[in-house]
Amino acid sequence: MKTIQFTKMHGLGNNYIYIDLFKQSLQGRDLSLLAQQLSCVKTGIGADGMILIAPSQVAPVKMRIFNKDGSEGKNCGNGLRCVAKYVYEHKIVTDNEFLIETLSGCVVAKVEEKEGTVISVTINMGKPIFENKKIPFNSSLERTIRKTISFNDQDYDVTILSMGNPHIIFYVDDILQAPVTTLGPIVEKDERFPEGVNVEFVEVVNEGEISFRVWERGSGVTEACGTGACAAVVSSVLNQFTNKNKETVVHLDGGDLFITWRNDGDVWMKGPAVTVCEGVFYINQEDSDV
Incomplete structure (x- = not known):
């Protein structure tokens, strides 16, 4: 052909x-x-x-x-x-x-x-995965929920989970100043992630909204990442920034997604x-x- x-x-x-x-x-x-x-x-x-x-x-x-x-x-x-x-x-x-x-x-x-x-x-x-060995993320910890991890000799509080592929979430005060293109590629290729990792930066707007930017493994900066937005909402619930079983609006560079982490453990995403x-x-x- x-x-x-x-x-x-x-x-x-x-x-x-x-x-x-x-x-x-x-x-x-x-x-x-x-x-x-x-x-x-x-x-x-x-x-x-x-x-x-x-x-x-x-x-x-x-x-x-x-x-x-x-x-x-x-x-x-x-x-x-x-x-x-x-x-x-x-x-x-x-x-x-x-x-x-x-x-x-x-x-x-x-x-x-x-x-x-x-x-x-x-x-x-589906349901998020938190066990480091299943994400996979090489660590002595069983899970990485709001833990301090060092990249390039600098400490960051991060949450790591899988939504069918691996994600690491950094929280920032100003999403427009997030180090997407500088820190993103470093973290993506970190040897502790044997399959690479999607790198998300999140600014919490309020209990029902977050702003989001991403460096995707294998693609770099993209306008949106659906699994990453889901991971960001799960992380935000775990970090007590947003609420479980309530819809969270995720503002991405390309537009908005509407995501709910339900009480049964499943994450639902709606968008165009x-x-x-x-x-x-x-x-x-x-x-x-x-």
């Missing part, structure tokens, strides 16, 4: 190239390299990564996510909302509520639609998903072994 049909979508500015494997095949291709090529803004399409929409043995649809550096992620909140919008609008699913398989397990998606167009998606992101464009990506002759 010398061409690949694609759809570009975004959730609050967190944009990916989506490839429908119900319609075409990428068998034999180097998916890591393809993600890098598609994501390159100068020679490709330009995106935060690539997401595959594929058949599943355990759910109506499966999502695979590759960051723009080619690494494969386990989960993506903004990506899940876009996948839900795509499969519903393309009639791959017909129910308003359905399962999506990810590398970190199956999640429930609920779409709100008007005349066949999805206007918002709610995702059950937008289709940007559709097109054909041409595989150059020298890239034919991709």
Whole structure:
């Protein structure tokens, strides 16, 4: 195949190239390299990564996510909302509520639609994981909830958890002054995180609102991170800044998400998903072994 049909979508500015494997095949291709090529803004399409929409043995649809550096992620909140919008609008699913398989397990998606167009998606992101060995984070501690950790010989009070992928949360007084591009890449590659880590900076606005910026592993600065926003809300509840079982508005660079950590332990996220464009990506002759 010398061409690949694609759809570009975004959730609050967190944009990916989506490839429908119900319609075409990428068998034999180097998916890591393809993600890098598609994501390159100068020679490709330009995106935060690539997401595959594929058949599943355990759910109506499966999502695979590759960051723009080619690494494969386990989960993506903004990506899940876009996948839900795509499969519903393309009639791959017909129910308003359905399962999506990810590398970190199956999640429930609920779409709100008007005349066949999805206007918002709610995702059950599952339960947070706090055990350091499961995140994974190499530490003598069993958990890291508001603990002092040193990076570059400076101490920070942080909370570390997983929402299907690892997150570390720093609290700041002014979100606009957060060291996203300086501290973010240092923490992402810290050897204590054997799989890397998503680095979140949070300013608490009030009991029902937080402001959020992120350095995503494998992608760098992005406009939004759904799993990171969920992790930030869980962390804020644990740190007694916000309340459990009550909706928290998370202000991201790309817009707002509405997140609730319910009493049953599940984290629910609601937000938009937008289709940007559709097109054909041409595989150059020298890239034919991709």
